[in-house]
Amino acid sequence: MTKILIIGGGGMIGQKLAHQLANTGWQGQPAEVTLYDVGFPDNCAPSSRRLVGSLTEDGAAAGLAATRPDIIFQLAAIVSGEAEQDFDKGWQVNMFAGWALLEALRAEHEASGGSYRPRVVFSSSIAVFGAPFPEKISDEFLVAPLTSYGAQKAVCELMLSDFSRKGFVDGVSIRLPTICVRPGKANKAASSFFSGIIREPLNGKEAILPVSDTVRHNHASPKSAVGFLSHAAALDTDLLGGRVSLNMPGVSCTVAEQIEALGEIAGANTVAFIRSVADPDVAKIVSGWPQDFDSARAAALGFTSETSFREIIQTYIDEDLGHS
Amino acid sequence: MTKILIIGGGGMIGQKLAHQLANTGWQGQPAEVTLYDVGFPDNCAPSSRRLVGSLTEDGAAAGLAATRPDIIFQLAAIVSGEAEQDFDKGWQVNMFAGWALLEALRAEHEASGGSYRPRVVFSSSIAVFGAPFPEKISDEFLVAPLTSYGAQKAVCELMLSDFSRKGFVDGVSIRLPTICVRPGKANKAASSFFSGIIREPLNGKEAILPVSDTVRHNHASPKSAVGFLSHAAALDTDLLGGRVSLNMPGVSCTVAEQIEALGEIAGANTVAFIRSVADPDVAKIVSGWPQDFDSARAAALGFTSETSFREIIQTYIDEDLGHS
Numbered sequence: 001m002t003k004i005l006i007i008g009g010g011g012m013i014g015q016k017l018a019h020q021l022a023n024t025g026w027q028g029q030p031a032e033v034t035l036y037d038v039g040f041p042d043n044c045a046p047s048s049r050r051l052v053g054s055l056t057e058d059g060a061a062a063g064l065a066a067t068r069p070d071i072i073f074q075l076a077a078i079v080s081g082e083a084e085q086d087f088d089k090g091w092q093v094n095m096f097a098g099w100a101l102l103e104a105l106r107a108e109h110e111a112s113g114g115s116y117r118p119r120v121v122f123s124s125s126i127a128v129f130g131a132p133f134p135e136k137i138s139d140e141f142l143v144a145p146l147t148s149y150g151a152q153k154a155v156c157e158l159m160l161s162d163f164s165r166k167g168f169v170d171g172v173s174i175r176l177p178t179i180c181v182r183p184g185k186a187n188k189a190a191s192s193f194f195s196g197i198i199r200e201p202l203n204g205k206e207a208i209l210p211v212s213d214t215v216r217h218n219h220a221s222p223k224s225a226v227g228f229l230s231h232a233a234a235l236d237t238d239l240l241g242g243r244v245s246l247n248m249p250g251v252s253c254t255v256a257e258q259i260e261a262l263g264e265i266a267g268a269n270t271v272a273f274i275r276s277v278a279d280p281d282v283a284k285i286v287s288g289w290p291q292d293f294d295s296a297r298a299a300a301l302g303f304t305s306e307t308s309f310r311e312i313i314q315t316y317i318d319e320d321l322g323h324s
Numbered sequence: 325m326t327k328i329l330i331i332g333g334g335g336m337i338g339q340k341l342a343h344q345l346a347n348t349g350w351q352g353q354p355a356e357v358t359l360y361d362v363g364f365p366d367n368c369a370p371s372s373r374r375l376v377g378s379l380t381e382d383g384a385a386a387g388l389a390a391t392r393p394d395i396i397f398q399l400a401a402i403v404s405g406e407a408e409q410d411f412d413k414g415w416q417v418n419m420f421a422g423w424a425l426l427e428a429l430r431a432e433h434e435a436s437g438g439s440y441r442p443r444v445v446f447s448s449s450i451a452v453f454g455a456p457f458p459e460k461i462s463d464e465f466l467v468a469p470l471t472s473y474g475a476q477k478a479v480c481e482l483m484l485s486d487f488s489r490k491g492f493v494d495g496v497s498i499r500l501p502t503i504c505v506r507p508g509k510a511n512k513a514a515s516s517f518f519s520g521i522i523r524e525p526l527n528g529k530e531a532i533l534p535v536s537d538t539v540r541h542n543h544a545s546p547k548s549a550v551g552f553l554s555h556a557a558a559l560d561t562d563l564l565g566g567r568v569s570l571n572m573p574g575v576s577c578t579v580a581e582q583i584e585a586l587g588e589i590a591g592a593n594t595v596a597f598i599r600s601v602a603d604p605d606v607a608k609i610v611s612g613w614p615q616d617f618d619s620a621r622a623a624a625l626g627f628t629s630e631t632s633f634r635e636i637i638q639t640y641i642d643e644d645l646g647h648s
Contacts, residue, residue: 130566143467151482151486158467159475161468162475166472
């Protein structure tokens with residue numbers, strides 16, 4: 001039975017992935033799924049095992065690696081806004097914990113005489129890129145992050161790439177667009193409002209828009225994110241030619257287009273819940289983020305996402321609205 | 325008096341830089357120069373202070389940072405071939421020691437109430453790039469190293485960039501081409517032969533060429549490298565727009581063109597000292613390295629190098645031949 005470890009399994013994406021694995025198994029077969037996180041929601045997805053802990057604790061990575069999972073999803077992170085405010089915590093959690101995990105997996109690889117070489121799927125982010133940008137970011141565009149979060153993700157990508165090149169693990173980094181519409185509460189990610197302006201109005205609550213509606217950004221639904229992760233876990237990594245970091249597809253649109261799509265689906269009364277209150281800190285972070293991608297490699301490798309923001313809203317309505 | 329710290333000050337480039345500072349000072353004024361390294365050559369350049377140590381030792385970085393140098397040249401590294409053979413040592417020396425230095429400088433920055441913010445010049449490498457390449461690598465080409473050395477350098481660049489963006493230090497990373505002609509003995513760098521095939525024949529000794537003479541590569545002299553470092557130390561970093569990693573200029577030529585230039589300067593009898601003995605390990609590493617750059621940014625910022633391989637050989641003859 002395939003052993004799957006989801007680090008950050010208590011988070012929003014980890015939970016959606018765990019639900020999917022519980023419902024449909026791994027490639028049609030039941031899987032042994034372990035969720036690892038600092039905590040889990042009350043309505044936690046069913047799994048073989050839940051472990052409470054943090055990779056920043058001594059010995060935590062070694063303990064997880066010793067169970068020799070076949071597939072490891074590394075989703076745990078401090079979000080962008082928090083990493084920007086708390087420099088130490090961001091680097092410790094987002095970078096050094098990632099190093100600890102890779103080192104622990106390498107130790108198991110060596111203890112196994114080289115036969116243990118797990119698939120590691122790392123959730124990176126389009127925050128590895130920094131302005132100024134071309135109109136569309138190509139697969140060969142430089143990584144020049146303008147946030148600590150982006151720098152930490154970029155460093156982890158480089159580490160995973162080198163550990164993979166050496167054959168210690170078999171890694172893929174997927175650079176997620178902003179995930180939208182996130183269910184539940186707002187978080188400290190600077191991108192949180194992109195979900196908030198859709199989610200709160202659909203729940204009859206006021207939403208704050210901290211940036212201009214001309215801001216263009218790239219989005220994919222939580223459902224697409226789970227699809228990216230699953231596809232990356234099953235990917236033939238020989239096809240990557242050593243470049244294991246991949247820009248994921250998504251929907252590029254302006255905030256005005258997001259709001260227009262909301263109006264089409266839910267009407268003007270719903271849109272009226274959105275209130276503009278400029279937040280220069282958020283605007284500054286977001287202005288350094290990518291707007292659009294030519295994600296040709298990901299498409300050629302079979303990654304797919306929504307093609308319109310209406311679809312993204314519909315996914316939220318189908319999967320999450322009224323479910324929590 | 326400007327306080328200058330050269331980490332890796334016992335190495336070839338560090339020594340040339342120290343000699344230049346001893347001869348001409350810093351911007352026309354005498355400077356207080358500290359050299360830091362695991363050891364120093366017998367004919368060590370004069371300096372205000374020599375310290376024997378390694379940044380990998382506990383407390384070493386804090387001790388250096390406590391002296392609050394105005395300018396820090398971080399040149400210390402395990403070379404590419406050794407980093408490829410000794411994975412642990414490469415990451416510890418090339419990456420974690422760099423982190424320790426930046427953290428120690430941040431502590432001084434904070435202890436000073438924010439007034440201490442040293443210029444840090446980090447010697448990175450074109451090994452941050454990995455094949456396949458366009459004909460000329462632009463300033464916006466992705467970093468995708470194919471060696472541990474390249475990955476470690478790329479990680480340090482990202483760290484230095486983030487510490488600089490936060491205002492803890494004022495950093496510049498310069499991506500050096502292969503430095504040629506290196507005086508002295510061959511080292512464990514996979515690129516060592518590029519110097520060997522010029523240096524050994526000029527000294528009447530046999531040189532081994534481990535790759536095909538069709539291999540194209542990018543070179544600059546030790547004199548140019550010292551020029552890059554000095555220019556980076558005095559650069560107005562506001563001009564960098566947050567992108568603090570710079571591709572340096574150099575001479576792109578094939579091994580055959582290198583040998584042709586040697587023949588023009590020193591004759592066929594000298595060229596006859598070169599013997600081809602294929603080394604697939606070296607050939608594999610070198611095949612993943614860049615061949616040519618469009619280093620437009622560096623040129624606009626005033627960095628200059630030789631423009632022909634003949635000039636590079638002449639620099640070796642003028643500076644080093646018969647001097648050691």
